[in-house]
Amino acid sequence: MLVMEKNFLQEEIEKLVETFGNSRSALIPILQEIQKKHHYISEFAQQEVARLLDIHPVEVYSVISFYAFLSSEPKGRNIVRLCQTITCDLAGKYSVAKAIERELGIAFGETTKDNRISLEYTNCVGMCDQGPAMLINDKVYTRLSPEKAVEIINEIK
Amino acid sequence: MSDKEGRAPESQKPLVVEKPDDTSKIGGMVSMEINERKVQVPLGTTILEACRQNDIHIPTLCHHDDLCTAGVCRVCVVEVEGMRTLQAACAYPVTNPLKIKTSTPLVRKARKHIIDLLISEHYGECYSCFRNNNCELQSLAKEYGVDHYNFGHVQKPRYEIDKSSFSVVRDLDKCVLCKRCVRTCIDLQEVGVLEAIDRGDKTRIDTFMDKPLADVICINCGQCINRCPTGALRANDPRDEIWAAIDDPNKHVVMQTAPSPRAAIAEEFGIPAGKSMTGEMNTAIRRLGFDKVFDTNFTADLTIMEEGTELIIRLFQALVEKKEGVALPQFTSCSPGWVKYLEHFYPEYIPNLSSAKSPQQMFGALIKTYYAKENNIDPKDVVSVALMPCAAKKFECNRPEMTDSGYKDVDFGLTTRELAQMIKEGGIHLPEMPQTHFDDPFGDASGAGLIFGATGGVMEAAIRTVVELVTGKKAEDLFENANVMPVRGFEGVKYAELPIPVVGPVPEILKALVPNWDWLKGATLKVAVCHGTANAKKVMDDIKAGGKFSECHFIEFMACPGGCLGGGGQPIPTTPEIRKARAKAIYTEDESLPLRKSHENEHVASIYDKFLTDGPCGHISHKLLHTHYTPRGKYID
Ligand code: SF4
Ligand code: SF4
Ligand code: SF4
Ligand code: FES
Ligand code: FES
Numbered sequence: 151m152l153v154m155e156k157n158f159l160q161e162e163i164e165k166l167v168e169t170f171g172n173s174r175s176a177l178i179p180i181l182q183e184i185q186k187k188h189h190y191i192s193e194f195a196q197q198e199v200a201r202l203l204d205i206h207p208v209e210v211y212s213v214i215s216f217y218a219f220l221s222s223e224p225k226g227r228n229i230v231r232l233c234q235t236i237t238c239d240l241a242g243k244y245s246v247a248k249a250i251e252r253e254l255g256i257a258f259g260e261t262t263k264d265n266r267i268s269l270e271y272t273n274c275v276g277m278c279d280q281g282p283a284m285l286i287n288d289k290v291y292t293r294l295s296p297e298k299a300v301e302i303i304n305e306i307k
Numbered sequence: 308m309s310d311k312e313g314r315a316p317e318s319q320k321p322l323v324v325e326k327p328d329d330t331s332k333i334g335g336m337v338s339m340e341i342n343e344r345k346v347q348v349p350l351g352t353t354i355l356e357a358c359r360q361n362d363i364h365i366p367t368l369c370h371h372d373d374l375c376t377a378g379v380c381r382v383c384v385v386e387v388e389g390m391r392t393l394q395a396a397c398a399y400p401v402t403n404p405l406k407i408k409t410s411t412p413l414v415r416k417a418r419k420h421i422i423d424l425l426i427s428e429h430y431g432e433c434y435s436c437f438r439n440n441n442c443e444l445q446s447l448a449k450e451y452g453v454d455h456y457n458f459g460h461v462q463k464p465r466y467e468i469d470k471s472s473f474s475v476v477r478d479l480d481k482c483v484l485c486k487r488c489v490r491t492c493i494d495l496q497e498v499g500v501l502e503a504i505d506r507g508d509k510t511r512i513d514t515f516m517d518k519p520l521a522d523v524i525c526i527n528c529g530q531c532i533n534r535c536p537t538g539a540l541r542a543n544d545p546r547d548e549i550w551a552a553i554d555d556p557n558k559h560v561v562m563q564t565a566p567s568p569r570a571a572i573a574e575e576f577g578i579p580a581g582k583s584m585t586g587e588m589n590t591a592i593r594r595l596g597f598d599k600v601f602d603t604n605f606t607a608d609l610t611i612m613e614e615g616t617e618l619i620i621r622l623f624q625a626l627v628e629k630k631e632g633v634a635l636p637q638f639t640s641c642s643p644g645w646v647k648y649l650e651h652f653y654p655e656y657i658p659n660l661s662s663a664k665s666p667q668q669m670f671g672a673l674i675k676t677y678y679a680k681e682n683n684i685d686p687k688d689v690v691s692v693a694l695m696p697c698a699a700k701k702f703e704c705n706r707p708e709m710t711d712s713g714y715k716d717v718d719f720g721l722t723t724r725e726l727a728q729m730i731k732e733g734g735i736h737l738p739e740m741p742q743t744h745f746d747d748p749f750g751d752a753s754g755a756g757l758i759f760g761a762t763g764g765v766m767e768a769a770i771r772t773v774v775e776l777v778t779g780k781k782a783e784d785l786f787e788n789a790n791v792m793p794v795r796g797f798e799g800v801k802y803a804e805l806p807i808p809v810v811g812p813v814p815e816i817l818k819a820l821v822p823n824w825d826w827l828k829g830a831t832l833k834v835a836v837c838h839g840t841a842n843a844k845k846v847m848d849d850i851k852a853g854g855k856f857s858e859c860h861f862i863e864f865m866a867c868p869g870g871c872l873g874g875g876g877q878p879i880p881t882t883p884e885i886r887k888a889r890a891k892a893i894y895t896e897d898e899s900l901p902l903r904k905s906h907e908n909e910h911v912a913s914i915y916d917k918f919l920t921d922g923p924c925g926h927i928s929h930k931l932l933h934t935h936y937t938p939r940g941k942y943i944d
Binding site for chain 2: 193201205207211212222
């Protein structure tokens with residue numbers, strides 16, 4: 151990472167700590183903000199957060215690795231999360247998944263070259279009666295068919 | 308010991324109830340019934356403690372006497388009357404009258420299932436594991452009669468073994484996720500290398516961004532190894548290379564032995580903690596085929612001369628010459644875990660570290676120069692092994708700067724556990740060995756060198772010497788039997804003030820450095836001692852804030868709780884009781900020795916006569932016995 155980038159990030163995190171405080175309970179809101187802006191939380195950012203909260207970098211990494219909505223690896227601008235739990239599975243998840251993969255030319259777990267979309271599976275999102283379901287960022291889409299899913303995907307910027 | 312609750316966030320802290328100071332007050336004691344037996348316990352006692360006090364065995368796995376409660380393994384469950392579910396005994400403080408049962412069919416079945424489940428995720432073969440016969444998982448399996456894999460068994464290793472570190476090897480396949488290492492590294496050591504990463508069946512204990520241990524900030528103390536119940540963590544073991552050197556007729560293999568292993572090695576042979584086996588160990592080492600066995604206490608004495616002189620020089624510069632920027636307090640430098648801790652977390656204080664090498668490395672430099680020369684041995688044929696209670700010594704001897712003899716000064720750091728293993732492989736039962744002494748020319752060392760093994764020992768040794776050299780009086784006149792009690796004991800941070808009411812003549816060996824002692828007359832020497840790097844952090848933060856420790860002159864830091872006797876290479880288990888017993892063994896042996904002060908060691912005097920001819924902190928000693936440090940910082944790229 152360039153020194154300039156580091157300095158920007160550092161300032162940004164210092165501001166977040168000013169807003170949310172430097173107690174342990176501030177950790178998740180701070181990480182969420184970084185995630186929102188950068189689509190991931192870099193090694194450097196994790197160490198900065200640790201320093202300002204006076205905890206250890208591995209504790210920050212532990213929290214990031216625990217929560218599916220936080221990531222320590224670069225991700226696309228948008229994250230598509232298709233539910234893989236049994237109800238959606240029976241409702242036709244497989245064909246939806248195949249259609250999306252074909253449309254984007256990437257597999258689940260990957261990110262498009264232009265960083266537009268990352269594809270992931272998720273567990274039940276509470277929409278079991280309206281499956282198959284998926285999340286795009288924090289929005290829910292239900293009763294998907296392969297065609298409908300592709301249409302929605304193509305609208306993402 | 309550091310504050311036991313450590314840094315766990317409030318929300319994650321298990322319920323802990325402070326025990327009352329005075330249990331005779333109303334409400335101070337609570338009555339409970341354990342298996343229909345009525346007992347009284349102080350309020351806040353956990354069910355586990357209550358059972359132990361009443362000799363009722365409860366199996367445990369994630370519990371460790373040194374660590375805060377985690378309550379994650381559930382092996383310790385018991386039935387509590389009125390509760391819907393079984394309760395974890397280690398995490399249940401007694402606050403109101405209770406009736407519990409520790410061995411009902413329900414309890415036994417639950418524990419058995421829990422153990423079966425742990426084993427179903429465990430990959431390892433006991434016969435090829437260093438914890439064979441000393442593994443808590445294995446003993447639980449035995450205790451509960453596990454004879455088949457009820458819930459299946461991992462067939463193939465899932466992880467690669469991390470052998471990147473000179474000190475600690477990690478084999479995640481054997482890990483049972485008890486998080487003892489996590490609590491050790493964060494709460495006792497304040498280094499924070501390990502945490503639980505990912506969740507569900509992917510959970511593992513790993514480093515920052517899953518990097519190899521050698522690439523993250525680890526001080527190599529090995530405390531995590533000593534707290535691990537299984538073989539998931541072990542030391543980087545050089546036994547094969549050492550055997551090969553012994554078997555090579557062209558190699559001259561010498562061993563130096565630190566003070567702590569001798570006070571603990573008997574434990575590896577089934578003897579309760581607290582019995583020193585110095586003489587027996589010397590014999591065993593020779594029978595294994597080592598050519599010489601030396602006493603590291605000798606270079607501990609030398610360390611006192613060098614480090615003590617360095618302190619006097621710094622004080623003289625600051626107080627008499629009024630030089631600017633003299634780095635005080637001076638910090639001890641014999642604990643390589645502490646040295647690396649400082650290099651990472653407080654690199655701006657490197658000037659305060661004594662430049663004197665640790666006794667291990669001083670010895671290494673002398674063996675391949677002075678000793679080799681005196682005995683007409685080509686130093687390239689000398690293999691120098693250091694028996695240490697320590698995992699960090701393995702890293703220390705591999706520091707690139709530790710080659711002042713022209714060779715790698717110390718070839719291998721061997722832990723107490725590893726030597727015990729070699730002795731067993733050699734077919735020797737240690738307690739049956741006759742006693743023999745160390746070899747010359749470094750054969751005799753003082754009790755001051757010996758107590759380096761306990762927290763406060765370096766300080767006590769330095770005080771015995773400095774007091775005599777400066778006041779011209781006997782240490783015995785100031786401290787009963789020359790035992791400097793204020794710096795002894797297991798309190799996490801100790802502080803002492805030593806007034807210097809009178810001064811004597813400057814002894815010959817220091818005449819080149821100071822004209823007289825008048826400038827110390829009426830002064831008060833302020834010293835501090837701490838052990839466990841979590842306590843070091845407290846002291847360092849106080850110094851940074853300009854607190855009372857910033858006014859100290861000399862501070863002893865040891866990375867391991869209890870000092871070296873509680874080192875990461877010592878026999879497993881190490882608990883508060885065991886540390887006490889080892890300390891007693893060390894102090895008893897010190898008192899039994901005729902020689903108890905470093906500066907009275909004739910062999911030390913003769914090495915200054917013959918070899919280090921320009922005296923302590925002179926040119927030759929600077930070249931061989933002193934070193935420099937690396938500011939490392941706490942960022943990982
Ligand atoms: S860790 Fe314990 S149970 Fe596992 S292989 Fe080693 S000795 Fe056996
Ligand atoms: S060796 Fe010490 S610093 Fe390194 S992981 Fe273990 S406890 Fe932490
Ligand atoms: S490595 Fe050892 S101490 Fe750490 S969680 Fe695993 S089994 Fe427990
Ligand atoms: S199973 Fe897909 S939303 Fe519940
Ligand atoms: S020992 Fe009580 S939960 Fe692990």
